[in-house]
Amino acid sequence: MLLKRLTEARGVSGNEKEVREIIINEIKDYVDDIHIDRIGNIIAYKKGEIDTPRLMIAAHMDEVGLMITKIEDSGLLKFTCVGGIDQRVLVSKPVLVGNKKVNGVIGSKPIHMQKKTEWKKALDYKELYIDIGASSKEEAEKLVTVGEYASFLSDYVEFGDNLVKAKALDDRVGCNILIDLLKTNRKLSIYGVFTVMEEIGLVGAGPAAYNIEPDIGIILEGTTCSDVPGLEEHLQATELGKGPAISIMDRTTIFNKDLRKMIIDIAKKNDIPYQLRRTTFGGNDSGKIHLAKQGAITATISVPCRYIHSPISVMSKSDYDNAKRLLNLFIDNLEKGGFNNEF
Incomplete structure (x- = not known):
């Protein structure tokens, strides 16, 4: 199983080589170009029939x-x-x-x-x-x-009601979703970027976005899930099993409201459970992607993970599957020209 191999691989920030090799081996036969930049980002390009909007989808390879x-x-x-x-x-x-x-x-x-x-x-x-x-x-x-x-040192284990426990679910879940996407045929050209050193300051995302100059950036993440006893509901960022989380803002980004609305409308139309990430602490690669050159509009689709940034995290496989489905339907909509940004 790919997610097992990804989570059990070693990839502490600045030392992503083992994870990078797994990803390259998985996508090399499905993309038109793979470029490894000077700091270790994987920039994979999958050419489609249409090139606009220029879409960058990012997931970080590193772990704490x-x-x-x-x-x-x-x-x-x-x-x-x-x-x-x-x-x-x-x-x-x-x-x-x-x-x-x-x-x-x-x-x-x-x-x-x-x-x-x-x-x-x-x-x-x-x-x-x-x-x-x-x-x-x-x-x-x-x-x-x-x-x-x-x-x-932590093994991938499936347990309970459709749950997984493993290290580095942040963000090997995003990497797995992006790998699966790159293996599909799409009309829209896609830049799939697997970034380095996100956990120590979003280091890899900036140079990658500067290279690509995206119009739209989608960040795939494993995010904080705090649905545990003793924490008031408004402080619970996300809940396990309630669907992928869509971010409103965090410490590095105020996410584009029109892009967010489009994603939410797609979820509603297709009966995909979703939730809004209720807290604003932390940040992700969007913080650097949306600043590159002339700027890009961004959104984050996250898989809730309990006990994040620890030796063992826990996620729901249903949240993972629904995040993957939502991403694919979002791209379907882009391919139909279904996004209109109003500032």
Whole structure:
């Protein structure tokens, strides 16, 4: 299964090679051109019968993770976080470290040795370490070097009522949807872009959009789902199983209202469940895409994911399927000339 391979692949921001190779192998026989730019974005072009509007569809390849910053004399590894990670979830998690994929576990001072005041707060990553079983610095240095990445070790598992748990659903769900789209025949030419380093500041999207100069940018994302006890409804960004989420605004973009209305109207007409992303925190690649050259209008179609930016996220397969269906119907509408932008 493609989503299993994508989520289990290692692709911490700046180290997307493993994910990139899977994607290239999947799409190479279905697109007219594949260009890897200087920072590692995949820009795939699938030529159709019509070229306007110029459409760019983006999904980011990278995931949150860790980077090794020091090897202690004891052989334990110090690290820093790459991307936004809730540090409370780090302790005891298994990881794969470095190019050799060394097994390790994130450890801390035992609770028996902690002061009572320490029990009341989350341990900062500076108080944690990765144990790879080495007994000395010299032994550890044979396996790992400073500057190498560590990724969470987490298997893809289907469970419960049509649910999936895996790491990196943000944004391998978007990558999978975009791959499947590029394998279909469309009348409208499409630029399918798999971006790098979204999790550390939307790094890849800007250069890619500058190259393409899109009229319209659609961002496929795995987004925050917070339908959990103890959180007021208005703070619940999305809910699992209620359909793909359409963004109104976030910290980097106020999304185009006409484009959003078109997508919502398509969902209503075709009985596709959808929801509006109720919160405005965070951002995605739209923040750079809509600023490129003369600018582009953008919209985001997201798959809600619980426990995002952690070793294990959870999504509903029905939300995934409906996001994919909505995207395809949106492109059908563009091909019929069904979009009129009014500023």
